[in-house]
């Protein structure tokens with residue numbers, strides 16, 4: 765299974781989600797079955813390392829950041845089995861890359877997998893870019909919770 769995480773710039777939320785998912789999938793013994801990469805709907809940061817605070821906070825939490833910024837293209841949607849986006853703008857921008865409704869349906873909000881999605885509704889992952897460290901810490905808490913839901917859904921055969 766191939767998962768791609770997507771945000772706007774591909775330096776904050778989606779590389780964080782990529783790193784968290786890869787870590788949790790490895791812990792669950794699923795690293796050989798699932799690959800996770802990431803991309804941005806904008807091309808601002810192609811080739812760039814993740815944001816300093818994404819790496820600083822994520823590094824303290826034990827995550828690794830081997831990839832650099834990639835601009836999301838239609839071919840990525842074809843190749844992936846599941847595209848997990850952070851907010852409604854990402855959802856619209858990613859789906860606009862194709863007219864194929866089956867491919868559009870592969871693009872889903874990461875928040876669908878949050879532990880409180882059933883009760884609180886599906887929330888976006890807010891963009892921490894330009895905000896202080898606390899917002900990056902909040903981002904990781906939200907992504908870690910939803911990533912646990914993704915791993916359980918894969919393990920249970922729901923994805």
Ligand code: 4NP
Pocket residue numbers: 771772773774775776777778808891892893
């Ligand atoms: P991300 O955050 O979408 O979570 O990576 C952003 C990073 C950079 C920019 C916007 C959002 N930017 O405008 O450069």
